[in-house]
Amino acid sequence: MYLPEPVTKIRTGNNMKRFFIIFTVIMSIMAGGQAQAVDPLTSTEFDPVLIGEGSEIEIGKNTDQQLRSKYRISTDQQLNQRINAIGQRLAAQSERKNLKYTFTVINDELVNAFAAPGGYIYITTGILQRLKNDDEIASVLAHEIGHVVNKHSLKAIQRQMMAQFGLQIMGAMLGDGGISGALLVKASEISASLLLLKNSRVNELESDAEGVEIMRLAGYNPRAMIDVQRMLLGVSGGKNPPAIISTHPPSQERIDAIQRKIDNTR
Ligand SMILES: [Zn+2]
Known part of the structure; x- marks a missing residue:
């Protein structure tokens, strides 16, 4: 995922960036259930990868x-x-x-x-x-x-997890993008099921x-x-x-x- 640096040269940390991405995604989901939001920074297709x-x-x-x-x-x-x-x-x-x-x-x-x-x-x-x-x-x-x-498959896994877990998974991914335990097992199951789609x-x-x-x-x-x-x-x-x-x-x-x-x- 590539996000341009903010126009103002104020350094925002990774977490701030992530918060912004997550906020945008949540807003878009609330707005119409769309898995993809419009990135206000680039106005191009916005498909952020939160999983590290x-x-x-x-x-x-x-x-x-x-x-x-x-x-x-x-x-x-x-x-x-x-x-x-x-x-x-x-x-x-x-x-x-x-x-x-x-x-x-x-x-x-x-x-x-x-x-x-x-x-x-x-x-x-x-x-x-x-x-x-x-x-x-x-x-x-x-x-x-x-x-x-x-x-591509990582984005698809993420979309499916967002649809299934919503904010819960977002919270789990906040930070270093690491997922573990039951979530990792779930992501792997989804991953295997997507291969033949x-x-x-x-x-x-x-x-x-x-x-x-x-x-x-x-x-x-x-x-x-x-x-x-x-x-x-x-x-x-x-x-x-x-x-x-x-x-x-x-x-x-x-x-x-x-x-x-x-x-x-x-
Ligand atoms: Zn192909």
């Missing part, structure tokens, strides 16, 4: 444990090493390169990939079978890193843009992202569309935006 990075990583760790008991994790060492090498090369170029990213291959026919908060990224053997080369694999992983960088159009566009940037910096061909989108669009009208169609809906709009991003960053 330490808690984000804890939520990710718990989610990872749940996934590991739910899915069959691939034991193919060569494949895991290849995916991890591509993933780490990309992650090193991301805006959140301080995180410790893990890239896990799930042994499943399901054609999917997803990201939990804190840098935990998953890709299925089902989608890997459809990807033709390292650039295409990098396209999928870079997009998922884009979700982590933009804290549809990402919003805006989130997809944001993650693609971040993905293109990361690919370019890491030396992968970002055009592969368009090939992957076309492949997914091609199968999206079929009888049994792959899971990734519902979690990361492909669209011509995304292809056009990726194309523009590539043209503009060359």
Whole structure:
């Protein structure tokens, strides 16, 4: 979350800033039940993240444990090493390169990939079978890193917790943004349940843009992202569309935006 410094040079502490964010969010919730408020400082989309990075990583760790008991994790060492090498090369170029990213291959026919908060990224053997080369694999992983960088799932978890706990959770998060105990367990449950839900159009566009940037910096061909989108669009009208169609809906709009991003960053 980025908040510009107040115009007057008076130093307001972190808590003051947080209080302001929370106050604004509460006012907006009271005003109309909207999860998003308008930031009076920037007048742009306002989606403050109150959960601190330490808690984000804890939520990710718990989610990872749940996934590991739910899915069959691939034991193919060569494949895991290849995916991890591509993933780490990309992650090193991301805006959140301080995180410790893990890239896990799930042994499943399901054609999917997803990201939990804190840098935990998953890709299925089902989608890997459809990807033709390292650039295409990098396209999928870079997009998922884009979700982590933009804290998309963390924001969704937070929205859901606000809806469920209201002011109580706000109070718990006030301070250093740390959550613990039952709240952390709850956040992790929500996190796991969100992984198979549809990402919003805006989130997809944001993650693609971040993905293109990361690919370019890491030396992968970002055009592969368009090939992957076309492949997914091609199968999206079929009888049994792959899971990734519902979690990361492909669209011509995304292809056009990726194309523009590539043209503009060359
Ligand atoms: Zn996505």
